[in-house]
Amino acid sequence: MKSTHGGTLSTTAANTTQADTPQNVDADDTKPELLHKDTVYHLLQNERRRLALRFLREVEPETDLGEMAVQVAAWENGVTTEAVTSDMRQRVYIALYQSHLPKLAEEGVLNYDKDRKHISRTAAAAQLDRYLTLDDRPEAPAETGSDQTAHVAVTAVGLLVLLASQVSAGFNPLTLAVTLALVAVIAVQQFGLPTLPVAN
Template identity: 50%
Template sequence: MAPTASIDVDLASEQRLSDDKVFHLLQNRRRRAVIRYLRGTDETVSMRDIAEQVAAWEHDTSVAALDSDERQRVYIPLYQNHLPKLDDEGVIEYDQSRGTVKRTPVADQLERYLTLEDDESATAPPSEPAADETADEAVDGGDDWIDAYLGATGVTSGFFLAAVFNVPVVSALPNILLASLMLVTFATVTFAHTVFGATSEIPLPF
């Protein structure tokens, strides 16, 4: 009887991705970069190592020269979206809890569409909508707006506590005015979020 591991490899080799799935998986540059990183290795690798190298390629720099923001902007979309998607299609084995990734033979079907230089134009048809690229941008910019809402919460909490503990000036304000200031604080952040969009990184006063 053949070893179980050999049977698993044979089954993975026989798994075929449809053309639609191949184009969908390769239309996103970060998924292409993951396939490029894993090319030629059958070893289990760290998800963090992949994210750092992909970020370095995107910024045309070295891993050592990356700052924390540049790392996070790649790490989060890979962790939440792209690696699970590649895992679902059997291209990789992704252990999210351990942060490890292992290439499978199914990746061979994707690699043949990539040039040695990973030419961006040789992957997906120009008419294919890059919806995942937009999703990445939303994830990238989302943290800035989370910080903004947390800041607004801090400001309004400060007003409230100052009124409760009778802090001079604030405690002298009419209740209606104090409530209005709190409302305006949140309304300002919400309006800016709506107008500038989730990917905006405009500076806010808190």
């Protein structure tokens, strides 16, 4: 501390300010915020939003709206980009421009310049990658053993009811033969053909 004619000059405050100031802070060295599961669900529940994200991941991480619209329209209609008609492209273009891209940009998974129609992928989009597949259509669940058994049981009951009605109405050999044949077919489908012993 030094004394002057104008009073006392303290260097403590200046030193404290310098010590508290962070050095070499990189403003871009920040991780994106984790997306809430409800946000993820809302973003991915729409097929065109999924396809837009898929385009940025698989085709170009930075693109313009026209190029994206053509590819998304091709995926939607199961055709090549060369086969996309102007109507196909226009429907996708308008929906992306007015609704889907602004929503994705709002949640931070892409950058969208609406005036320049320029789109680029952000680091936050990586959180959605595991939900994006080559085919966005859900696969039909495989039929389990219990489902197969239930199906066979319902069919068998139906055949028994048919047989009982025929018996009550009067014996019909043809109906009996058809019923037994159907039972045999169902048994083969459910349990397979029997294996015959082979003599050594």
